[in-house]
Amino acid sequence: MRYAVPVLLTGLFGLFILAILGMTMFWVDWEKPDEQPIAYPHDFHAGKGLTTLSNGDQVTGLGLECTHCHQFVTKSKFATIPALSICAECHSKLDPRTEEMKKLKQYIDNNEPPVWQRIYSVPDYVYFSHKRHVNYFAKNWNVQITNGEACQKCHGDMRVVKKVKQMRTLQMGFCISCHRANNAPTDCWTCHK
């Protein structure tokens, strides 16, 4: 009888901990992306200025235009991931200095594209066009597409990023807030075609 209350409390709090474990498993299964096949550093490729590679070397960023790799962002609803041939333009000729460059060299030598893990996706019932949004931002916000300024609203400043992570919830409120602020249509069939 003396231990009845502590046991009950332990059982109750055990349920709370199980609930948190359940949330963790949900996050792992549905929200957390798997690791990328290669730890591609956006800050080195797209950024300018000093940055540190995975082997600790301090180097300066290449300042590549975003559209150099994400070639169809102004022409299609998908931004697209670059084909292996884009990476091979440089990496087939370079001595691989880091482990990640060695991995990429192997993919190039085997002519096998890496299976990149998607970070940003909207549900099937949502229609989102990169072309419409990026061209609108470039025209009305006076930002550039090539250097990623037009992409920052949803993806953050990729020029400083080492590891890509989802940094926007992409919930409906996020989209509607921006549509309202920019006098864009907010009726249902705009996005739910």
Add this chain to the structure above:
Amino acid sequence: MEFLQSWISPPRADHVQIAKYIIIITSLFFVPYISVLFGSTLFSLGFSLRGKFEENSLFSRFSKDLVDTLYGNWGVALVLGILPLITLTISFSQILYGTDVNIAQYFIVTLFITFAAIVLTFLYRNSFEKRDDAYWRHIILGLLALGGLKTTLFAFASTITLVLFPERWALIHSIIPLTFSWSVVAKFSFLMMLSLAVTGAAILFFFFSWGGGRQGMDEQYREYVKKFGAGITLGLSIVSMLMFLWYLVTLPVMAKSYGMFLSAMVAVFVMLIVCIYAAALLRDSQLKHAGKVFILFIVFFLVVTVNDNIARENSLHYQNYKLDKINSEIVAKIEAESAEKSGATASVEMGKEIYNAKCIACHRFDQKLVGPAYNDVVPKYNGDIEKLKQFILNPVKVDPSFPMTMPNQMLKPFEAESAAMYLMDEVKKLQGN
């Protein structure tokens, strides 16, 4: 309040790290203090009303003893209530440097509300002297103090939750941000229930443990206070855990990580220990666990603050990269100024080191890699070291057949000159051979 942002200088990496630790420590001072202030005001008001309408002197006495014991003095209010908010304002401004959220503004608003709330609580405490003569004035002051403290908790919850949602920073323009966000409602509910629960623990600690306990309590009063404190602690700790789970559900995806969930589980475990001790106090006549409950509650606050910090770090993933870059630029600038002052001069040897460290990744002398072969391009400068140096310092696209413009290597002028000297010297040697 943009002028507040201009006071914050670009932070160095060590400053950012210190700011993050300061946020944890000052939150540990501020949140329990405001929580106990809120809880004691609410209970005091309730017992004052109950004592009046039931004509029960025990309740009226308890109502006064709560504020006398738990409020502290103006010094305590300054150190635990006001100064932490000022510190949090500065620390958050540091870690959010360069973002489009004016976090300092929201903390300043919270600071004003907190100050007003604390003034009202002390006016409420002073009103006990003339409670019998001006009873409704006493109650109204209590209600105003309670309203002020509730608003403080809401403004604080709202401000720190805003940091977890980078997507909303550019959209928020109201004085208290995120008024209608589920995350804020959940956090606020959690803080409210926690406030009441920790007040129960504070009653046990300050009435029975701190400084030997409060003197002059008869057996009936003692027993009532003990049961009230333990009961409130036990019941509202369980309710606060439900609110905590709700808060975790409402967190945005970018705030989540293994560390965040693990620290949440540790927090729940600590609260279980609190509840077991509180249950023991309800059951037993002894008071040996009275102090432990409050100490464990402080440990719980520490774990929850760490949990908040982990969630915040996850949400500020990209901001941390930005701060790293700012730090690198500051370090590079300091090194450049230091090199200028030391009068470093260009040399072929230095140029060779720079070639081996930087240029060799894309260039060779005798073959085209990512960049052109030096044997092809360097002779076009006709021995003009200055012209080649200027190109290295400010590269432009010359041949469209190459995939990209040569990136700026951020060399200092004497380094670019060294590289130019080495390249010309080496090309001359190779062509001579």
